[in-house]
Amino acid sequence: MxxxxxxxxxxxxxxxxxxxxxxxxxxxxxxxxxxxxxxxxxxxxxxxxxxxxxxxxxxxxxxxxxxxxxxxxxxxxxxxxxxxxxxxxxxxxxxxxxxxxxxxxxxxxxxxxxxxxxxxxxxxxxxxxxxxxxxxxxxxxxxxxxxxxxxxxxxxxxxxxxxxxxxxxxxxxxxxxxxxxxxxxxxxxxxxxxxxxxxxxxxxxxxxxxxxxxxxxxxxxxxxxxxxxxxxxxxxxxGRKVVLQLEKPATDAGSKALTVSNLKVRDAQGIERVKGVSFEVAAGEIVGIAGVSGNGQTELMEALAGMVSPESGEIRYGDLLISADHKVCPSEMRKAGVAHVPEDRHRVGLVTSFSASENAILGYHRSSAWNSKGVLSSSTVGKHCAELMADFDVRPQDPTLKCANFSGGNQQKLILARELDQTPKVLLVGQPTRGVDIGAIEFIHQRLLDMRNRGGAILLVSVELDEILSLSDRIIVMCDGRVTGELAASEADECTLGLMMSSSRDINASEEKE
Amino acid sequence: MIDTLILTLDATMRVSTPLIFAAFAGMFSERSGVVDISLEGKMLAAAFTAAAVAYLTNSAWLGLGAAIMVSVSLAMLHGVACVTFRGNQVVSGVAINILAAGLTMTLGLSWFKQGGQTPQLTDAARFSIIEFPGAEMMRDVPVIGGIYSEMLSGHNIFVYLAFLVVPFSWWLLFRTRFGLRLRAVGENPKAVDTAGISVHRMRYAALLCAGILCGFAGAYISSAQNAQFVRDMTAGQGFIALAALIFGKWRPLPVLGACLLFGFLDAVAVRLQGVEIPGLGKAPIQLIEALPYILTVVLLAGFFGKAVAPKAIGLPYVKER
Amino acid sequence: MKGLDRNLPTWVNVGLLPLLNVVTALLISAVVFWLIDVNPLEAAEILLYGAFGYQEGIGFTLYYTTNFIFTGLAVAIAFHVGLFNIGGEGQAYIGGLGVGLLCLALDASVPGPVLLLLSTLAAALFGAAWAFIPGWLQAYRGSHIVITTIMFNFLASSLMVYLMVNVLREPGQMAPQSRALAETAWLPFMHDLFAAIGIEFERSPLNISLFLALLCAFGAWVFIWKTKWGYEIRTVGSNQQAAVYAGIKPARVMLLAMAISGALAGFVGVNEINGVQHRLLLDFHYGYGFAGIAVALMGRNHPIGIVLAALLFGALYQGGAELAFEMSNVNRDIVVVMQGLVILFCGALEFLYKPLIANMFKEKTA
Missing domain, CATH: 3.40.50.300 (P-loop containing nucleotide triphosphate hydrolases)
Structure with missing residues (x-):
């Protein structure tokens, strides 16, 4: 005892x-x-x-x-x-x-x-x-x-x-x-x-x-x-949640929208977080990245979005190349049709002290749609925001309300509305439903599928396995900064994914020895 | 030539004294993580108090005591604003500087009716000069005599005290438990908190030290170096001291060096007033006077060496995130 | 600034709490009056009469207000990008130098309107340059803007003394002043304008740079809230990571904001040199830069608030002069005390009442 x-x-x-x-x-x-x-x-x-x-x-x-x-x-x-x-x-x-x-x-x-x-x-x-x-x-x-x-x-x-x-x-x-x-x-x-x-x-x-x-x-x-x-x-x-049944019509994988080859990324402290990752995302396809959080997904997304430059390797969106020698600013990425829903809404995706309408143009604030003769037309922005809010059912539907006063789900819908409004070719989306209520989850998932069905390419990072399973066409598993598995969604289940998520070089090495 | 140099160094000792007090005051405060741009205001308030109280009581020592009390109160006000209520430390410093400038003149006028100045102090009410033994006798010995009887002897007690403040502060900051904790609070307050020490209490203690030293600086200016308080008497010396603190990278000996250098520049500028330098024309006094600021800006920009401030400086400590 | 409590209603955060702070500052000012044996109410009456009771008083009040609008806006623009520019003092001084140099060089050859336009530009350019350097040092070399701007205040001062004593002094004169500028370099006084349309108004230093100040306030409002540049400034000031996400380069935006801030402070030179002094001299800028901090804090960094706070401080300055004239035991420094108290309570102690009020609301809702 x-x-x-x-x-x-x-x-x-x-x-x-x-x-x-x-x-x-x-x-x-x-x-x-x-x-x-x-x-x-x-x-x-x-x-x-x-x-x-x-x-x-x-x-x-x-x-x-x-x-x-x-x-x-x-x-x-x-x-x-x-x-x-x-x-x-x-x-x-x-x-x-x-x-x-x-x-x-x-x-x-x-x-x-x-x-x-x-x-x-x-x-x-x-x-x-x-x-x-x-x-x-x-x-x-x-x-x-x-x-x-x-x-x-x-x-x-x-x-x-x-x-x-x-x-x-x-x-x-x-x-x-x-x-x-x-x-x-x-x-x-x-x-x-x-x-x-x-x-x-x-x-x-x-x-x-x-x-x-x-x-x-x-x-x-x-x-x-x-x-x-x-x-x-x-x-x-x-954990397990009710797996949401989503209608997912088959699409033909189109041309390559995003190619990542041998990408390495360091974080602000200089620690290598992404250790040589390669994959592709085609038009009309959702690729999910599964993994326990903290295994390099955050840094991968930041590099893909142009917020930090890669240490080495290449990122290619069509003709747009990003590498250590060729740094690209997020605004150029947006112009090239790459939208980004960051995993941390409060710290990155929004300015919580701004109104909803001001947040509705974050990153697109230089657009000629609301700038004329140097003046940013607040009425046009307000109207635009009201449209987004109506389209994505953001409540309360008040563009002048401070962002901090919206619930997590409504904040996320506003960000998604902002990023999808430009009909991007590629969408990078991190933890789209973290801290979001069930009703909003369904809505957000449907919108992501809509984009895919229109022929958009989506890279989805999530720690929610059912989210990955129900949305993705293809799944990549990351562990410790590396890709430890890749498989079609039809072949995947929680058990296989769980094994891949917990794997590491050591385990792989020992398996190889046997 | 040597005589001129000795006289200039003699003046350097006098001019550096308030800089040393104030810069070391700043060292205590900033080493604990509290930005102190109110050195100027505390000095000014202390100078006024010292002159006023010394005049009223006819005692220079009572004047000094009162000056320290007032300076400490301002330091505590700074603490309430930016330690307890987590206000902006720079804004608080600006407020104290402006308050001191306004209050000294307002109260001075009301109490003494001399346009804001205090009345002239009699010799009994100010700090007198200390002559070293044999200074008179040594005066005629070449060089050494000058150094001994001009430069070293014949200052008031503050000048000698200032040079004692340096080793004492060093000892306190680097050789005692108090100093260790104070420096730790300025570098990583969380480390101090997790070690079971109150961050707020340490910062208040540091501000207390700063207040006391600024009290000395102010009292020196009005009741030792001069014999009354006049408008804006500190004339930016608090900021020069701040510059010296940064220039000396928040370390005792280099800060002393910076104070002496800046004091020397000032003494030279005074000596060169109106002097024609052969080949150069009129001496560029303003340039010499501006050198402390220029040097500090250049140092801060990292063009030579790097001034690394205490890591937690300027940040209010919030325990719960 | 920051630190609004989300759990408190808006009217408490932007209405009640700031009001309580101002009231505290005024109450303590009253205590100071009482300390120097002046009845605060009587003082307030004289102050108000001095500021608004007669035409010349109003003129002076608005003349001071003009300067405070400039420096208040300067501090506010820098605040919006998250920087504390306490170099308004030096930027105003150097702005005036720009005006002086330009007018001394061109006042004989260039016609009035063009000269005035050019000297306004010179004020902006010189002021902007004096703020740009500390801004650059902060953005690219990591020097702390507060320290650098303090140093630049003193550098401005030394530079001006040097120039006025050695270079720009009127030959044959003792005083460190330049020669008087030609009348083409003078801004019209308000009393002259009024006279031209047949209204008699007592003489005062008030000139048309008040319109420039109001224009700047309006311009600052448009710029900060109605342009993409202002949008970027506010984004950088509120959340730098979100700014990077939005493709904004924080360092560049900071430089822009600092340059504008310096230009606004530089306009003090227009009011003083073109408007009032009509020659370059020492210390014409004294105290306006620091007062700008109080004005910006009290006006909560919003142009409307700043215009109102500037008017209040203009009235205090002018009323303070009246007070000093009327009462033998008061001088204008009492206004400096009030200014210090406003900075203390509206700035450093802005959270003074928050815990108290937050508690009251908690109890109410609980």
Whole structure:
């Protein structure tokens, strides 16, 4: 009979209208590595923030080593023995390793005194857990993997018996990831309880003892890792919804509208997110990109839309070429008939402080349809917006209303209306129904099919498997920045897709060996 | 020639003193992540208070105490606006500068009826000069005598204090727990918060230090360097100090260097007033005076070296996203 | 600016909260009056009479208003693109230099209307250039615009002193002033215009650059809300990522906005040099640039609000002069205090009442 290091009982947390955690319970056995898996926005980070005192739960209780714990701020969490390694490191780049580790528990008023003791304690910890770092190195000059080690040491130095790691491998290279897992296993041997938050199935299978799955703010399943498999977890994460029956007349795949060859893209931090992807989309075809979010889809779409330039490789829309040497601005793409519905409505697709009518021309604001003699005619724009709203059933049908005041579904319909209005040749669409109510989902899907039936080419990125399955003619699966599978929609089902989504080079390699 | 140089350096010490106080005030504030363009306003208010209180009480020390209190209150106002209420730090700084300019003149006129100036301070009510032992005797020794009795001796206590502020601030910022936390707050407040330390409290503490030092700077100008308060007395020295802070890249020794350099330029400009330089014609005083600003702009643009500001500077800290 | 609370109704966000802030600033101003032994109500009466009670007073009020409209608009345009231009002071100064240089060079040879048109352009061009450099340094070299514009204020000042003392001083004169400009370079005074149509109006510095200011306000409104350029400026100021998505290049848009901002501030030179001083001299711009910040904050960066706030500040400036004249223990600096309070409460402490009001609404709806 092993005891629980951590026991969460029916935790709930609401942000405005959003229920981020709903009646979440979780037990973590002492001295194990416990995985919590779920997609972005499933509520994992909120749950961990509650554990670490960043937020207060609206209801529910937390027990640490069997004792009820009231955690109001980070200090309380530290006091009961919880340490956290955040997704974005909480380190001061201009400080040394030692200074970072002792911040908040310096020992005495004078640094020199406390630091001598800290140095000793640190070297002991380093030996015990096999975590090598130079205490006098500047943190900003260390590689990311070592910075993470500093974060782990910082938690251990403060007496953490339970270590939470929030998406720890997002910024690591494969080698660094392997090193991290070795560290976690040795921590486990020393009796530390590890809570690993991730959306990567491979990591869960590789290193955890138990796993809990979260979806849409709820805890949906607990499994012993040895008794489950990646496909089951993928299904649990993504969930099943009523598959909407859509009429999908056969179309002849037309000429190539989009060709991507060997595309590589780095993100703002310089990490390679798309690692050599090639595919094609033909006119009159919907190609769906399936995959757990965070596997390079976002960066792929940004590159395809001209918002970031590729590192290498080519993108071709008819005669329009995009490559590292030939950068193309989004406005040129629009002129060439490429429309884009971005996956993040609020941050990218809309200016929420603008009115609906102003948003109805975002990206098309230079069009001669509403500019004459230098003046942007607000009455023409208003009329245009009213037409779009009527056509796409955006409610309330008021072009002057601030965008922030529309529901997610209506915002999305407005964006779709704006992008489809120009009868584009190619539509890039990311997560078209995220945070959208059922009625609007059906409507949006129908509009996408209409475009396809007219001979338009659509590239659809979605984490909703049924959305991919019911809309696509062809499906591409992405994992870790690579294409791990491609198949016709008629041959696809959730099980095959789930397998492909959880695959990685390692698994492929081992399969090849067999 | 050497005598001229010594006299110029002597003047440099006097002119640099308020710059050092103010620039180090700015260092505390900005190292904690709070932009402080209100150094000027705090200095001005402190200068007025010091002169007014010293006149009324006939005590330079009471004047200094009051000046510090007023300067600290303005710093706290800055804190309320941009730490507690997360207002725009630049807007708050502008407001404090303008408030100080208006209030000093308004209250000055109402209290002393001399068009906004304060009455002349008697010698008892201002800080007097400290002569080093043997300064008189050394005066005639060539070079060393000049350096000792002109340049080093014969300043008031603030000048020496300013040069003590430098190592003390360095020690406080880089050798104590307080300094470590203060610098951490300016670089990554979340790291401090997750370590269980209050970000707001650290920023208020930093502003307190800034307020105290600006109090010294102001009191020096009106009750040591001069003997009364007059309109717009600080004349942009707060901004020169800000420039020195940036030029010294927010680090104690380089900032001291920048203050001395800018003070030296000022002293040279005064000395060259109306002087004809052979081959050049009239000395370009305005150019020399403008050099601190030009140098700072060029440095900020990254044309030589790179001034890296504290990372979290200017950003109000929001705990819950 | 930003930070409107979506959970509060619009009338609270754009009506009640700003009003509470202004009222607080005025109340504390009253406390200052009381501190210096002046009855605030009496002061207000003198102030109002000085500003609006007689023709000359009205003339002065509107003359100050003209400058405040220019600098207020300048600050607002930069705000719309998300930049804080506190260099209005220097841009106004250099704008005036442009006017002066042009008129000194051409006032003997070029006919009046053309000269005035050219000097207006010179003001815009010089002011724009003085704002463009900090804008460029921000957009392409990452220098912080606030610091750079502060430095440029001082640089403008040094440059002007140098030019006035060494280059442009009227020969044989002690004062650092240029020679008087020919009358062809003078803008018509309002009192002369009124006289021409048979209405008598007391002499005041008010000249037709007030019309230029109103035109600029209207133009700024059209530009910001009715053109694609204004649309791009507001998009960059509200959401840079959405701007990139829409194919807008943020750096270029920032440069455009800064140049326009500087040009507007430069027009202070037209009012002062062509309109009133009729020669180039030192410190004609003093304080208008900083007051522009208060005007823009109070006018909530909207041209209509700015015209109204400029009128209020014009009245304060003129009424303040009256007050200083009437009362021995008050000088015009009391207006500077009020200006500081407006910036403090309408700007830095704009969220002062938000938690309170938000709580009241929560209780109501709960």
């Amino acid at each position: 092993t005891s629980n290091a951590l026991q969460l009982e029916s935790i709930s947390k609401r942000f405005g209208a959003v229920l981020a955690n709903s009646d979440v319970s979780l037990s973590v056995e002492q001295g194990t590595i416990h995985g919590v898996i779920g997609e972005n926005g499933a509520g994992k980070s909120t749950l961990m923030s509650i554990l670490y005192g960043f937020y207060q739960a609206d209801s529910g209780s937390i027990k640490v080593f069997g004792k009820e714990a009231k955690i109001h701020d980070s200090q309380d969490a530290i006091d009961v023995g919880i340490g956290m390694v955040h997704q974005h490191f909480m380190l001061v780049d201009t400080f040394t390793v030692l200074e970072n580790i002792t911040l908040g528990c310096e020992g005495s008023m004078l640094l020199s005194k406390g630091q001598a003791q800290a140095r000793e304690a640190l070297s002991k910890l380093s030996r015990e857990y096999n975590l090598k770092v130079d205490p006098d190195a500047l943190v900003g000059e260390l590689p990311v993997g070592v910075q993470q080690r500093v974060e782990i040491l910082k938690a251990l130095y403060k007496g953490a018996k339970i270590l939470i790691l929030d998406e720890p491998t997002g910024v690591l290279t494969p080698q660094e990831t392997d090193d991290l897992f070795k560290i976690l296993l040795s921590l486990k041997e020393q009796g530390v309880t590890v809570l690993l938050i991730t959306h990567k199935l491979k990591e869960i299978m590789h290193v955890t003892d138990n796993v809990s799955v979260m979806r849409q703010g709820k805890m949906v399943a607990h499994r012993h890792t040895a008794e489950t498999n990646p496909e089951e977890l993928a299904e649990l994460m993504v």
